[in-house]
Amino acid sequence: MAVYTHVSAEALATFLLQYDVGELVSAKGIAEGVENSNYLVDTAKGRFILTLYEKRVAADDLPFFMALLDHLDAKGLPVPPAIKDRDGREIKELEGRPACLIKFLPGVSLSHPTPAQALAAGDAMGAMHRAVADFPLTRVNSMGVESWRPLFERCGRSLDDIAPGLYDDLAFALDHVEARWFAGELDQSAIHADLFPDNVLMLGDKVTGLIDFYFACTDIRVYDLAVMHTAWSFDAQGRGFDAQVGDALIAGYERHFPLSSVERAQFTTLASGSCIRFALSRAWDWLNTPPDALVVRKDPLAYVRRLQHYDPSLVTRVA
Ligand SMILES: Nc1ncnc2c1ncn2[C@@H]1O[C@H](COP(=O)(O)OP(=O)(O)O)[C@@H](O)[C@H]1O
Numbered sequence: 001m002a003v004y005t006h007v008s009a010e011a012l013a014t015f016l017l018q019y020d021v022g023e024l025v026s027a028k029g030i031a032e033g034v035e036n037s038n039y040l041v042d043t044a045k046g047r048f049i050l051t052l053y054e055k056r057v058a059a060d061d062l063p064f065f066m067a068l069l070d071h072l073d074a075k076g077l078p079v080p081p082a083i084k085d086r087d088g089r090e091i092k093e094l095e096g097r098p099a100c101l102i103k104f105l106p107g108v109s110l111s112h113p114t115p116a117q118a119l120a121a122g123d124a125m126g127a128m129h130r131a132v133a134d135f136p137l138t139r140v141n142s143m144g145v146e147s148w149r150p151l152f153e154r155c156g157r158s159l160d161d162i163a164p165g166l167y168d169d170l171a172f173a174l175d176h177v178e179a180r181w182f183a184g185e186l187d188q189s190a191i192h193a194d195l196f197p198d199n200v201l202m203l204g205d206k207v208t209g210l211i212d213f214y215f216a217c218t219d220i221r222v223y224d225l226a227v228m229h230t231a232w233s234f235d236a237q238g239r240g241f242d243a244q245v246g247d248a249l250i251a252g253y254e255r256h257f258p259l260s261s262v263e264r265a266q267f268t269t270l271a272s273g274s275c276i277r278f279a280l281s282r283a284w285d286w287l288n289t290p291p292d293a294l295v296v297r298k299d300p301l302a303y304v305r306r307l308q309h310y311d312p313s314l315v316t317r318v319a
């Protein structure tokens, strides 16, 4: 459950007085998500999301995320901008945490997207990349290729406590992917960098929300599509590759940005890099989150299996 910081009803009612949103009617914690504390808030004038940013989101990065959301919202993308208070401020403080009141978007996130839904989601990512062509701000990808080796080294031999051989498999894969990485050769832009199914809200086959921009950054544009491909095309255990879903994501994206021959040729390396990135962040959380913590630990091996799908030569020890 992702409610790390408790907000009292009194503190929330006082906080809302700073906005033109009407009086507090009800609030409840949202279980989904792992990074921040989220509440569903109903007021006399409507429904909102209240997010308190926990330690993994740096307060200094919030202006970038909020400017990106405002930019995409102004271009008609279905993203949730922060609500401005009576003084025009979006980033506030509540219970000692940076906090934003955010537009509520309808829709549900899918556990098993169909090809038609993947087509719409790939299209939405393409539209988002098109809309950021004139977005002026940049942010280094804190989970980009340069961060993987330090994170791998911080996990160290404890990786083998997750699965025997995991340290050697990830060491080999990291050497291989780092040597083939090509920043500079491929177009860069603002990217979402975490557009998993749980960060896309849908009603039927229509995308109604792109949410959770807290890894957004400047990086290789098609890397964003590769991240999406690794997240959408498998079951939760990282098995059962669904080529129809994967192809539909790419087809939707190509309505906006047909892949160049170089991007096609590099896609396996980009997807392998994405698998290493999420295997490592999940492994770090796995090793550093007590099993009885309220937040659900995500399985790092589900990303090792995906890595094996994209490049079977990289995973030889972990099943
Ligand atoms: N703007 C929004 N509109 C509707 N629901 C939202 C919105 N933002 C977040 N949610 C809900 O809250 C959940 C957690 O949000 P998310 O941003 O993914 O959290 P975290 O950053 O902690 O991973 C989402 O799965 C979704 O159900």
Ligand SMILES: N[C@@H](CCOP(=O)(O)O)C(=O)O
Pocket (backbone or CB within 6 Å): 033, 034, 035, 194, 196, 198, 199, 212, 278, 281, 282, 298
């Ligand atoms: N998508 C990542 C974890 C980030 O969590 P989110 O709830 O902020 O999307 C993963 O699955 O490892």
